[in-house]
Amino acid sequence: MNLHTPAQQIPRPPCAAPDAADPFAATGEPLRWGVVATGRIASNVTEDLAGLEDSVLQAVSSRSQDSARAFAEKFGFSTSYYDDDGVTGYQRLFNDPEVDVVYIATPHAQHHEVARAALESGKHVLCEKAFTVNAREAAELIDLARANNLFLMEALWSRFLPSVNRAWEIIHSGELGEIQWVQADLGFPSDHGSTHRLWDPAAGGGALLDLTVYPLTWALGALGFPAAVTAAGALNDDNIDTQNALTLSYEGGAHAQLTSSLVSSGPGQATVSGSAGWLRTGSVLHNPRELTIHPHQGEQRVETFEQAGRGYVYELRETTRCIQQGLTESPTMPWADTLNTMRLLDGVRNQLGLRYANDA
């Protein structure tokens, strides 16, 4: 697959450094948050959200009354919404004028529909990865945010972590010379039942949409978007990919090899190799606490990192700071990167014969 995107020509700039030593510290006026869905990641992210000095836990919404109320009680939300009287709990939250910004934590296949409703209701949006199922959906959301002057960001939390920022800083400092290749893997044998979102085609199941964005983050951080991608993958009887392997090719000869799997585990590390040395992340690569840097000339060293909260606070700080400053997109996770990522994943899916109902 050849990717003819403008981004392939642009060397990847270093990620912006996290704002403050303490990411929980306020950067402006409080924002009133609404959390959409009450599953596993909603709970983990809300733990960090509750600690932000300038966040107000305004409302949570769920399809179910019991879940909405239990979640509100656990974290101290003022209001809980659930499906009632023919109106979804999610839409009832979007109708609440006391909510400024929503965090969307439904399965991928619902991201587009739910985020669109939020934007059409005038809410700023932080939406989980994979941002959407395809690039068409992503482009539509971006157009909507732009037209309504609202903040919109993919919740790709790794990009905001101090360890990842430091790795990108080293890579772009020239210490490793010219980057020649990247290898990265992420996987686990998923014992979730066949009805779990990871295995459910209707939820956008499969390794590609759930996992590949993380190994890909390392290729993009080191080399930018590629000129071409070649993909291999295994599809199960429900036609979702149980694992995949991507080779990204760059003008000048560099390449990246990325593996994601729902049926086996690996070291879960990224290695970035340049003409003057290499860097390897600790495991797991989407939240490394350690970087090993091995220059060809000189001593190998290990840099270690503390994590604030559960690690989601950094993306929450960025969302908060951007909205407080009137920005509609984050310079660290810009719309172009989200859109180009979805285009790349669409291209991979074409090669694998992997289609979802959202593509119709």
Ligand SMILES: NC(=O)c1ccc[n+]([C@@H]2O[C@H](COP(=O)([O-])OP(=O)(O)OC[C@H]3O[C@@H](n4cnc5c(N)ncnc54)[C@H](OP(=O)(O)O)[C@@H]3O)[C@@H](O)[C@H]2O)c1
């Ligand atoms: N950033 C990260 O570290 C990270 C980690 C894990 C997952 N994620 C992403 O977050 C999203 C949610 O993942 P999760 O692990 O939290 O999933 P989950 O535990 O299954 O929760 C998803 C929630 O979405 C709501 N939902 C709405 N429509 C649904 C449908 N048709 N089927 C199932 N649930 C539906 C449900 O909440 P209600 O019943 O309350 O409405 C459900 O509890 C995914 O896009 C995933 O990729 C991100």
